[in-house]
Amino acid sequence: MITVDGLTKEFPQKEGENLKAVDNLSFSANAGEIVVLLGVNGAGKTTTMRMLSTVLQPTSGKASVCGYDLLESPQEIRRRLGFLSGDTGLYRRLTARELITYFGKLYDMNKSRIKERIELLNSMLDMHDFLDKKIDSLSTGMRQKVSIARSIVHDPPVMIFDEATAGLDILTAKNIIRFIHTCKIEGKCVLFSTHIMREAERIADRIVMIHQGRLLKQGTWEEMKIDTGKADLDDIFIDYVSRCDDIKVIEENELD
Numbered sequence: 001m002i003t004v005d006g007l008t009k010e011f012p013q014k015e016g017e018n019l020k021a022v023d024n025l026s027f028s029a030n031a032g033e034i035v036v037l038l039g040v041n042g043a044g045k046t047t048t049m050r051m052l053s054t055v056l057q058p059t060s061g062k063a064s065v066c067g068y069d070l071l072e073s074p075q076e077i078r079r080r081l082g083f084l085s086g087d088t089g090l091y092r093r094l095t096a097r098e099l100i101t102y103f104g105k106l107y108d109m110n111k112s113r114i115k116e117r118i119e120l121l122n123s124m125l126d127m128h129d130f131l132d133k134k135i136d137s138l139s140t141g142m143r144q145k146v147s148i149a150r151s152i153v154h155d156p157p158v159m160i161f162d163e164a165t166a167g168l169d170i171l172t173a174k175n176i177i178r179f180i181h182t183c184k185i186e187g188k189c190v191l192f193s194t195h196i197m198r199e200a201e202r203i204a205d206r207i208v209m210i211h212q213g214r215l216l217k218q219g220t221w222e223e224m225k226i227d228t229g230k231a232d233l234d235d236i237f238i239d240y241v242s243r244c245d246d247i248k249v250i251e252e253n254e255l256d
Helices: 045-052 074-079 096-106 111-125 140-152 170-185 197-203 221-228 233-255
Strands: 002-012 018-029 033-038 060-065 081-085 158-162 189-194 206-211 214-219
Touching (some): 002 045, 018 045, 033 045, 033 170, 033 197, 045 060, 045 158, 074 081, 081 140, 096 140, 158 170, 170 197, 189 197, 197 233, 221 233
Parallel strands (some): 018 214, 081 158
Antiparallel strands (some): 002 018, 206 214
């Protein structure tokens, strides 16, 4: 449901040279699958996800979501995509119900459909105690539930989570992970970015490792353990980074 082919994003710098935040990245994610985009801070995860969510345009390369091209059909992609990050902004003066309703209208949903979805989300996320309270008065965990609800009010087949558990307490983070597994059970395509190795171990069907904007390695955790001979994902990641650095040194020496 997500296909990325040679995706590249460059940002101009004051010095005159462009910074490649994402460099010729290719991977895919399927329905009913949790794919984890794994890399250290600054690896290009957020830039990749912002391109897939149509917030940023790629410098080059192609990508599609549910068969729709990133550049040719951005509106169709937005209709089929739910996006959640760890710092999602919410309108503090609205109640949770008002905010979810507002986003439902942005997706051209009619009143009856919005009401139906809110009732379902209210039950699924256990928001009964604060659904009609203003966002400003809610705890971090409550706000994150509202963020989830506004991201999926239109029932999208594809979910993107960009560092969605970063900075959250253990209970709130657990709610996010539980919701991600629910998405998988419902047959949705899930793309989840993190720099936390243990998090990737717990939820990933497949792992896409990126380093300095480039694809480092992709596959299942079990495949990576066999390939490296290591059992810990921290050690596996470091092993692949070391291999990548060794290749760069060889290439630089050949150029010299």
